[in-house]
Amino acid sequence: MKQLLQILFLFLTTYGFSQQSLPVIKAASKAATIHEEGQLKRKWNVSPEIKIDAFTTNKLIRPTAIKFKTDIDSIGFILKPGQYKDFIVLLNGKDSCYTRIESPVIKDFRKLKPEIHDTIPLFINSQNTISVKAVLNKIDTLNLNFDSGGTELVLIEETLNNKVKSKLKLYNTPYEVAIGSRVYKTKVYDTKVTGNGTDGLIGWDLFDGMIVELNYDKNIMVIHSRLPKALKRDKAAVKLNMKYFNYRFFTAAQIAHRGTKVNDWFLFDTGYQRTVMLDNDLLREQKFPADQMEVIKKVIMRGTKNNEIPVITSNLESLKIGKHELKNVPAQIMTTSKTMFDANIHILGNEVLKRFNTFMDFQENVVYLQPSHLFNADYIEKT
Incomplete structure (x- = not known):
């Protein structure tokens, strides 16, 4: 008990939380699971080496039930959009794993002044691949498939090896990508195949908090900060x-x-x-x-x-x-x-x-x- 109190005191002074705000659950193994309402069960490894070991949920649009389970204990709570919950997993009675379950930050740009209605040429080929021009790191001009079934920025290996001049660190480092008149920040990933005739893809989450219009009559993609009244x-x-x-x-x-x-x-x-x-x-x-x-x-x-x-x-x-x-x-x-x-x-x-x-x-x-x-x-x- 004395050792546990010492561990808790260390975390409380380091992260500024009161003792009551940090529930403690026990574990005899690093293996755990996270149950997010309406989602697949996810495997998780608790890590005493990481100061804040954070898991990010799906984009939440309503309060959602979350359950974190170790091999011998569990904790459950309701997580609201944009909220996070902290707790400690006490591993083998001695190692404290500071754990956080967080919902993505709520993005909503409808109050921007002036309003944004950024019109971008949209191309569609005979294989139904839609694409827009983009510039990565102010250097590399790319033809990217807008893939609403994808996330972030993904480039094919051929593009990474033979076209991109930027020195990229994949997976963890955010980079700037200019599309239309706006600049977005995103991590970069690699893949073998994307839509025909493209260098890679951009996913829906690049435009989270906005409205994306795809107009096949005018061959334009428009990024809106407010929904058109018409x-x-x-x-x-x-x-x-x-x-x-x-x-x-x-x-x-x-x-x-x-x-x-x-x-x-x-x-x-x-x-x-x-x-x-x-x-x-x-x-x-x-x-x-x-x-x-x-x-x-x-x-x-x-x-x-x-x-x-x-x-x-x-x-x-x-x-x-x-x-x-x-x-x-x-x-x-x-x-x-x-x-x-x-x-x-x-x-x-x-x-x-x-x-x-x-x-x-x-x-x-x-x-x-x-x-x-x-x-x-x-x-x-x-x-």
């Missing part, structure tokens, strides 16, 4: 709530075939070039008649790690997003058991999403979709 008056626009999972956002959609209708959350993924990717295990759980869908073709696709993914493309009678329905959609059915999320999910890709002018509102965490001139365009798989 959008709310547009009767053709549908408004969809966002749900965050594994640091990406999902929206609701409905698939239907032979009288069976299924409503589910879909990854909103402008970086996926096809129509809709349906997870075979989920379809079985949902008793969806995938075996009755007409097979169009079978191909091998490649993931961001250049891994082979066997995919069957079959005709889906109906895909409904809000009040807008697309019929006879050539949908891809994933035959592998799980995606990179280590979970079974469905995906909306840009062959569908380009049919809508889109506003991704990362202030209210909603998406607005307006039918674009591509709404009735032929599908690539059928041409």
Whole structure:
């Protein structure tokens, strides 16, 4: 007990917390797990060597239940958006691990004066890859895919090895990237493959707290600090709530075939070039008649790690997003058991999403979709 009090006193004087504000839980092993409501269970190793050992949750849009479990003890609490909770894990009765569970800082730029409406040329190629020009570190001009299913800045190995002049430290160091008239800070990661004809990708979180407009009628991407007022008056626009999972956002959609209708959350993924990717295990759980869908073709696709993914493309009678329905959609059915999320999910890709002018509102965490001139365009798989 005396040793424990000495350890607590050290932490209290170092970090300025009162004794009552630092709960203590016990552990006989470094291995722990973090249970975030609505998310996959995450493995964690407690570390007495780190002054503040912090775990960052998904972007929270409401108070969320968190539970931290060691091999012999646990602590649970409700975490609000932008909040953090501190506690001590006492390892083997002697080593104190100062632990923090934190929600990302809330970003909301709607009060900026003057308002921002930064218009950027948007390019889309025949493979449905959308891209914008960007400058990294004021030196390297890059063509980057805006991938709403990705995060931060990711560059392909070929670009890193043969094009980028900047000396980059991957994974941990933030760098400046200029897009349009604004400069953003982000860490840089590497990958093997991104959208066709691009040097890499930028993810949704670069614009957290803003509104991202993708206008396929005018071929522009606009970064707004406030939602355009005219959008709310547009009767053709549908408004969809966002749900965050594994640091990406999902929206609701409905698939239907032979009288069976299924409503589910879909990854909103402008970086996926096809129509809709349906997870075979989920379809079985949902008793969806995938075996009755007409097979169009079978191909091998490649993931961001250049891994082979066997995919069957079959005709889906109906895909409904809000009040807008697309019929006879050539949908891809994933035959592998799980995606990179280590979970079974469905995906909306840009062959569908380009049919809508889109506003991704990362202030209210909603998406607005307006039918674009591509709404009735032929599908690539059928041409």
